[in-house]
Amino acid sequence: MKISATMVAAIGMAILTAWSCKKLSEKVEKEVLDGKRSGVSSIQGMVSYSWNNVAIGGGGYVTGMAIHPTTGNRMYARTDVGGAYRWDGTNQRWQPMLDGISSIRVDGMALDANAPDRVYLALNDGVYRSNDRGDNWTKVFSTTYNGNGDLRWAGECLAVDSLTSTVIYAGTRTDGLYRSTNTGTSWTKVATVPGSANVRIVATDPSSSVSGRSAKVYAGIPGGGIYRSTDGGMTFSAMSGAPASPNRMVVMGGKLYVAHSTGVTVWNGSTWTNITPASGMNKNYCGIAVESYDHNKIAVCQRYSTFNNPLYRSSNGGSSWEQINTTSLPITKTLEAPWWPNSWFSSATSCLVFDPLHHGDLYYSDWFGVWFSSNVWAAGNVAFTTRIKGDEETVVLTLASAPGTVPLYSGLADVFGFRHDNVTAYPSARLYNINEGFSISYCESQPANIAILGASGNDGTGTILATSSNSGTSWTTRTLPSGVKLGRICISSANPDKMVYIAGGSGGAVYYSTNRGSSWSAATGAPTGAVNAIDVWSKDFSITADCVDGDKFYIYKTGYLYASTDGGATWSQQNATAIPNKNSYLFVAARPGTADEVWVSLDGNGLYKTTNGGATFSKVTALTTCTAFAWGAPASGSATPTLFAYGTVGGVKGMYRSTNLGAGWDQIDNGTQKFPAGVKSLAGDRTVFGKVYVGTGGRGVLYGQP
Template sequence: MSIRFFHIPLRKTIRFSMLALATTVALATVEPSRSIASGYQWNQVSIGGGGYVTNIYLHPLEKNLAYIRTDIGGFYRWNSLEKRWIPLIDHFGSDKSNYYGGEGLALDPNNPNVVYIAAGKYTGAGLGTIFKSTNKGQTWNKLNIDLPMGGNETKRWTGERLGVNPFNTNIIFFGSRLDGLWKSVNAGQTWNKVSSFSGKPNAYIGITGILFSKKNAGLVYANAYGDGIYKSTDTGITWSRIAGSPSKANRMVLNNNGVLYVTHTSGVSKYANGAWSNITPTNIKTTSFNGLSIDANNSNHVLVTYDQYHESTNYSRVFQSTDGGATWQQKSHSLNPQVPWWPNWYFASAASAIEFDPNIAGKVWLTDWYGTWQADNINANKPMWSNYEKGHEETVAFELISPPKGSLLLSGMADVEGFNHGQKLNTYPSTQLGGSNGPWYQETYSIAYSEKDPLRMVRVGGHRGFNTFTGGTSTDGGHTWKNFSSFPKNTMPLRVAMSANNPNLFVAIASEKQPIRTTNGGATWSGVSGLPNGPKGPWYWGQPLASDKVNGNIFYYYNGGKVYRSKDGAAYFSVVNSTLPSEDWSMLKTVPGVSNEVWISLNSNGLYRSTNGGTKFAKIAGVEKAYLFAFGKPQTGSKIPALYLYGKIIGMGKGIFRSLDRGQTWTNISNPLNPIGNVPNVMEASKQQFGLVFIGTDGKGIYYGKPN
């Protein structure tokens, strides 16, 4: 099998106007669960990790007490008996979606029950904050500190910004990206900026590391990224820059003898007796290192990992020294993957952290771009690493489809291509969407099928890192794919719609370019007349394009308050309605089995229906906000498709709703313990099973709800 590789970029998926961001949260909440609510049960589709775990934390006093933070998927605690990650903030609703970015986490080293998290995805999306839990993350108290935080911004894989003083756990430091160093002396109740800290870190990176000495009271280090490492011997009252310290340090660790080890963009260094020494491994592929850990039982036993190195070969990215860095061994490895679709080169790709388990000799944990690994015996000649991802679902969904025959669900994903989920939603997929030997894309942006023959499909996507895009067709319901014979260069396709009765005819909108169409299954392409250029991609989740579900020559498009229609197979579109509100966050969908029926959701402007091909629209009464919607299989004895809505109904509030009478009445099918608040991107409903509905998110994978 050929090796698949792509550059790992920053996932910038921010949307300011879609979901209001809040700076307050309930002081106590119930731990998230998969409980039954409103006659519906909600679970996550099993995919298995897929997102960046940016640090791991192991408590020194309690065996198997571990936490992880992620860049866009929130925070988790390890359940060692079930080998499952327990999500800790899934009860945060969409108004708190910014809090799903993990900027920092800190444990009280003297109390296993106390944990702090610094939460905020983007510095430009409102203020982040710090929460405190006294019961291992079951409930949270918001602390009185609100600062811009960027859990999904540059250098998020370094750390740690948040630290608790082991000699006096009332003292906490937080290193921010934009606003300097902050300190609390009363366990987080109040905070003050440390005016004596003179470090000048790089903008939008800030102070990436706080490190307290466990041996000398008062000794604390702070990493001002781009400037150097600062030291205080009076618990942060005064600070001085350590001469000769690496300016771009990634991680810092102290051994039991007080020697400071540092990984940085130019190698590995240590600081002892007032002097720095270079201990970078030799004969290596890169000199930039990140992950760093020292064995609590052996001060000379050190592990480091490469920084953001992800070449698609199965070589070792972990280095071990047993003599304090004088010599290094590049550790080979064997893998015991628990997620079958993960290729071997995922291991330690863009590794963020590596940590000795303080309570289990020889055990080591590692986190990377896709998940978390454990090795039970790092001292073995070829340690065995296992990835346990149950509970950790962190993919970003671009597209979901649920055809009337074949698989229950297919997904298009950012970074991990997407999946054919078959009929089993609680089983990991065996391969990514392209299969073992088929065409593979970094991302799949859109998938469509022909209503008359649903096993005939088309998808579009490509490799964002290389700026190469294409698509492919399938004749077996998305199990195997064949690439288009041709595709226009430098064209990023965002959405695709296939004719209801001619699977060789489909049209695609492209990022900031003219839409294109093909009449021969992608062999040749031509421009579409009458439509504006497409929106900017790839971080675009609108669904403005759809084909009529009966008439194979009719296609629809929405843009800027105008509805366009084509009656000649998408060769030419004309405006048929210009009375709707203009809304960037819009969804246009047609109704299965019905010709000329078009629905459009316009976020806070509501939900609209047309029964005459878009010429006239009626607003659905009572729908105050239509963020996402979908049509599914009718209930037994009815021909009216089930209608699902993620939004707000007058008199019922926000939530997830179902209507069986075209929006005249609604039933709330939400789970209040898990409102699916981490920026839902796409909604789809099953055409095979009544009541089954799917919601894809911006960092929490895919949820599905079904009646009990």
């Protein structure tokens, strides 16, 4: 076949066109990867990150524990806001089980005596089942629980029949009692238990059976007594003479042991007997445990919010008791975390449980973690040690990472917070000796100078300001304007003597200091109520200092950025056209190393930035939502700081990193780290590229790094 010149030209043009299209495609792809064509795509890729907890150690309420009756290394703990954990006996640490799902507040749990790897949890939106010790979960029943609600220390509201895996009972908060006879596939409401009852405790008694299941079943209703079934859970009736407000129930040897609001009682099948310790009559008891190998050996504990609640042991079925944490018989304590106060023992005790496979081993859970004794029947002093390794349940209020000094500061609920010199080791001491730490600021050019706000109560009672010039090694308590509480503190980027304080509340005013907080003056022109706080959980992080000009500060309020160029004394609104208001969380932060550049995240309304001190704003279009953001160290060879954000890119909610000021983003959560306790704060490591710290609402502080 002959090819004409015209055909040759046509073929050449086609080849050239194809080559040009290929090069154009490669150019577009490169621009996408470079983040230059955000209209095409803003996700550059998925960067693999490892995620771990910053070592803090306990700090949150462990509301229940369960140990499998026949199989070793099957111990579990539930918490109010920090999920559930399983015990890793090999490495002697707790492993979180709920980081991959969206619900983390746990209201109850149950183990299956006949299936050692099966676990049930009552989460806020229903009952979940795992057949592999918590690696994977299936929702089997939709109902409403409240893992952080009143009586969360009581329980357990779930129970698997001791004789058969097919029968499960689920007490609910407001909808009575349900039963499943097919391992949770379907559920039937038990009509003979009050239909709107708060059934907090369910226990089965395998001492007698009907149709292959336990004949006797007990359902405890705080304030409503105890209901009993003798026909395998078909029908229930109220037990006459039962404690009116049960907290915990244990069935052992055909007897029902009850810890309740006024004492301890046992039912032997026909009569109730009061076995309350004589020295602790008419007290509220929650923890109760009975040894499986000797039912005469019982341990009970009172439940109050004070420390060192009385813990008793009896070797004769409750006929007599000995308190083991008294002045004359003090316990011996070993604290794994050196910052734990020595007084933290038996605080708001929720649960006692004996290890059925190791005689004398007693665990108890309370307000701050888990304690363990290897021989609670020892003569004389009983030795307890904390078992908190891996249990990270603190609630984060704020985070800060300063350049070139301490990697991380944390502000936390209940335990104030810490200076984390090594994120893999427990801190030696709290950052400051007060309960709530909710605002931390450092001087950009002199980062050893920091300021903190704290309070003794979560409503802001006893709000204090303290400053340090040595990265928190020592502190000077400062003054605050009269009558104020809560709020935010901000230090000048160049002069640590200059600070701005926003008082909390809808009418909270702005104040400035030129002497590091020794005295304060009211600002003029500043917005009021920029930190609309009624408690330490305020979501308004509305102030920042310019990272270059030490006299400049910025405050965001309802769509407008206000600026001061004289150290906070006078303020003026900068943008004539408002940007959207915050949707929920609000974070304002200036870009390190650049003057007049301020970024504002508005949660559901995205992320905005100004490069001219607030006169105009542009939206970072790639992020349709932005709950929180933070600046970190630049990549090697670059002067551009890394930007971290938790938000939505391309319809995918996750944790992202940008090295080109938001033009393109890498997803860094591996698609599996779900942050189920919520992201409350972010801090990028200012020294190590790629490292980011995530403050959660119950799983402590996580850190990720490539």
